[in-house]
Amino acid sequence: xxxxxxxxxxxxxxxxxxxxxxxxxxxxxxxxxxxxxxxxxxxxxxxxxxxxxxxxxxxxxxxxxxxxxxxxxxxxxxxxxxxxxxxxxxxxxxxxxxxxxxxxxxxxxxxxxxxxxxxxxxxxxxxxxxxxxxxxxxxxxxxxxxxxxxxxxxxxxxxxxxxxxxxxxxxxxxxxxxxxxxxxxxxxxxxxxxxxxxxxxxxxxxxxxxxxxxxxxxxxxxxxxxxxxxxxxxxxxxxxxxxxxxxxxxxxxxxxxxxxxxxxxxxxxxxxxxxxxxxxxxxxxxxxxxxxxxxxxxxxxxxxxx
Numbered sequence: 347x348x349x350x351x352x353x354x355x356x357x358x359x360x361x362x363x364x365x366x367x368x369x370x371x372x373x374x375x376x377x378x379x380x381x382x383x384x385x386x387x388x389x390x391x392x393x394x395x396x397x398x399x400x401x402x403x404x405x406x407x408x409x410x411x412x413x414x415x416x417x418x419x420x421x422x423x424x425x426x427x428x429x430x431x432x433x434x435x436x437x438x439x440x441x442x443x444x445x446x447x448x449x450x451x452x453x454x455x456x457x458x459x460x461x462x463x464x465x466x467x468x469x470x471x472x473x474x475x476x477x478x479x480x481x482x483x484x485x486x487x488x489x490x491x492x493x494x495x496x497x498x499x500x501x502x503x504x505x506x507x508x509x510x511x512x513x514x515x516x517x518x519x520x521x522x523x524x525x526x527x528x529x530x531x532x533x534x535x536x537x538x539x540x541x542x543x544x545x546x547x548x549x550x551x552x553x554x555x556x557x558x559x560x561x562x563x564x565x566x567x568x569x570x571x572x573x574x575x576x577x578x579x580x581x582x583x584x585x586x587x588x589x590x591x592x593x594x595x596x597x598x599x600x601x602x603x604x605x606x607x608x609x610x611x612x613x614x615x616x617x618x619x620x621x622x623x624x625x626x627x628x629x630x631x632x633x634x635x636x637x638x639x640x641x642x643x644x645x646x647x648x649x650x651x652x
Contacts, residue, residue, distance in 0.1 A: 361447040361467040367407040369550035369590040375627040376591035380411040382605040383427045398444040411449040425604040434464040455484035462488035486515030493521040498528045502543035526558035541588040550590035553583035571609025587630045
């Protein structure tokens, strides 16, 4: 007999504060956007101001993202950022001036508490480190929103153990992000089923459109990418109905970006893309969710094929 697909209640997760951004079934589609790495105080503040103005004009629930240290660059010579001390000061200034919640990633457990004390709203766990128990526990213990990116070669079902580690700290402010699946060497593919599988764990899910078009290590001393595909993948993710937010790395002049230049999108494209994404989200969320009947696989005949 066919059975009806079981649905898991999805938690709503919020940054809190005066300009709270939330993710979940009853929250509007949210955006995480900013440069890959803090290039300078002036550049970071300038980009944040322009994104804040765009968010105000279009009504975008926006979290500003930027890294203070890209500890996982392909090459030893790759620009890593200003470091934790200067970087957290710059992000605190962004938060104070624009009112935007801010996100940054950590690579070592001790950095979690420093970020929390500096007012970081969302602590991000990089994909390559998403199974590191001590890192997850340290992030969870801050009580901040923890955004975990699924590792490129990891099954989405395995994120259940990642969730359990953070939950063990008492923290239920968890967001899970899909950022592409390994597809041979130096290439990724976006499997939209991963969004639905991870959301069934009971937490909101974000789609990272710009890292999903990355080509890891394709340039030898750095990663390449195909930024032209990012908008299409973002639209597809939102259309699944299992996407609570979109993650985009952006730059005024992508070719001049000091990190991930090949896969980030131009700042001028963010507004038009957001209008499309918001329209798709409105259509999907307004329609009742279809019930899917699960038909069991036929039992094998005794004696095998004849």
